[in-house]
Amino acid sequence: MRNFLTDNPELYERRFPDPDHLAARFVHDLIARFGGGTRLLDVGCGTGRDAGYLAGLGYKVTGVDLSPAMLEFAAARHPGVDFRHADMRAMDIGRVVDVITCLDSALLYCHTNADLRAFLDRCHTHLEPGGLLVAEMRNGAFFLGNTELLNEVTTRTVCWEGTAYTARTRLWIDHANQLLRRCREWTWSGETGPLVEETAWRLLFPLELRAHLESAGFEVLALFDEPGPRTDAPWTADARLSTALSGDRLHLVARSRPR
Numbered sequence: 609m610r611n612f613l614t615d616n617p618e619l620y621e622r623r624f625p626d627p628d629h630l631a632a633r634f635v636h637d638l639i640a641r642f643g644g645g646t647r648l649l650d651v652g653c654g655t656g657r658d659a660g661y662l663a664g665l666g667y668k669v670t671g672v673d674l675s676p677a678m679l680e681f682a683a684a685r686h687p688g689v690d691f692r693h694a695d696m697r698a699m700d701i702g703r704v705v706d707v708i709t710c711l712d713s714a715l716l717y718c719h720t721n722a723d724l725r726a727f728l729d730r731c732h733t734h735l736e737p738g739g740l741l742v743a744e745m746r747n748g749a750f751f752l753g754n755t756e757l758l759n760e761v762t763t764r765t766v767c768w769e770g771t772a773y774t775a776r777t778r779l780w781i782d783h784a785n786q787l788l789r790r791c792r793e794w795t796w797s798g799e800t801g802p803l804v805e806e807t808a809w810r811l812l813f814p815l816e817l818r819a820h821l822e823s824a825g826f827e828v829l830a831l832f833d834e835p836g837p838r839t840d841a842p843w844t845a846d847a848r849l850s851t852a853l854s855g856d857r858l859h860l861v862a863r864s865r866p867r
Contacts, residue, residue, distance in 0.1 A: 612794050612803055617655045617681035619768045630837040632661035635709050635742055637845040642829055642861050644740040645706025651696050651731075652714030656682025656689055663688040667707075672699050697726040699734070706739050711837075713745040716809035719787060721820075724810070728824035735864040741826060746788065747833060747858035748811035751781060757856070771796050786811050814853045817860065826862040833857060 613620040635658065638644075646667050650659045653671030655678055663669045663686065672694040673679050683691045692701060696710075697718065708731050718724040731741050751758075758779050765774045777792045788809045793802040812820075818828050833855030835841035841850070849859075 611675070611805060611807070614654070614675040615677050616768075617678050619766065619773065620678075621655055621657065622768050623764075623766045626657060626837075629658070629661045630843060631711055631744075632658040634744075634837040634843050635707075635711070636662060636665060637843070638742050638861055639707055639740065640845070642740055642863075644742075645736070647703075647705040648707045648709065649701060649705045649734060651699070651708060651710040651727075652712065652717075653682060653689075653691065654678050654712075656686040656691065658709070658711065659689045659691075660686030670701050670705070672696070672701070697723055697730065699730050701734065704734055704736050704739075706736055708735060708739070708741050710741070710743040710745075713809050715743050716745050716788075716812065719785070719808065719810050724812075724820055725824060728820060728826070732825045732864055732867070737864055737866040739864045740829075741821075741860070741862045741864070743860040744836060744838070745858055745860075746809060746811070747853065747856060748786075748813045748816075749853055749858075750856045751788075751811065771798075776802075781811070782808070812858075814858065817858070821860075821862050825865050825867050827865055828860070828862045830859070830861040832859050 648662060648667045648669045650671040653659045653673050656671055659669045659671040670690045672692045679691050679693055718727050761776050761778050763776050765772050773794060773796045775792050775794050779790050782789050788811050790807045792805045795802050814831050821828055830849060832849035832851050833853050834850040835843045835847045836857050836859050837843055839857050
């Protein structure tokens with residue numbers, strides 16, 4: 609199913625602004641902290657906002673995404689980045705890099721163990737031995753006893769080019785498939801009926817994620833919930849990482865081992 613926000617990148621950036629580039633700065637600081645290099649592959653690059661900022665800091669960046677609209681938007685605004693259309697489970701950019709980033713729960717579109725292993729194998733193939741995988745995603749462990757994000761409908765409106773777009777969103781857990789499912793209905797003036805989207809993310813627990821990574825040839829250097837670019841605790845380069853792992857977000861740094 610197509611996604612209204614990824615089909616309309618300007619609306620996406622209006623809905624999810626990051627004027628201070630918190631996500632890209634988070635990546636840059638982690639790379640410095642854990643000793644990564646400057647050749648970087650951004651998986652699920654979207655509008656290219658993070659890739660463009662990192663390129664401005666001196667990184668040689670390649671961005672991959674499944675959305676042609678996002679890639680067209682990104683390439684027009686960030687000419688210093690090499691953008692490619694690719695499925696994360698089968699990507700091949702033809703060279704190795706020092707760092708792979710996968711932010712905003714993009715990793716969780718790998719719904720099955722086979723999907724996840726295929727992605728991690730692609731990451732391992734693309735990384736120099738000792739290279740870093742940096743990821744940010746929803747934390748499956750958060751939903752053990754927490755229901756504050758579930759079942760109730762939330763309503764948000766964003767204005768773009770003189771039109772107010774309203775999204776009504778409901779989240780629930782598909783326990784049998786270990787997925788967080790979302791149904792979102794978009795309405796705006798002139799539209800005859802709601803545009804309905806259904807999306808899902810794999811819910812991974814920290815120990816489960818660690819096991820998948822180790823099996824795929826990675827050493828986990830850090831798993832933490834706070835701080836991060838989408839948490840209440842502000843990110844700073846010298847931040848102390850919380851390993852309570854009870855927060856809504858899970859952050860990962862792993863190093864590629866030689867096979």
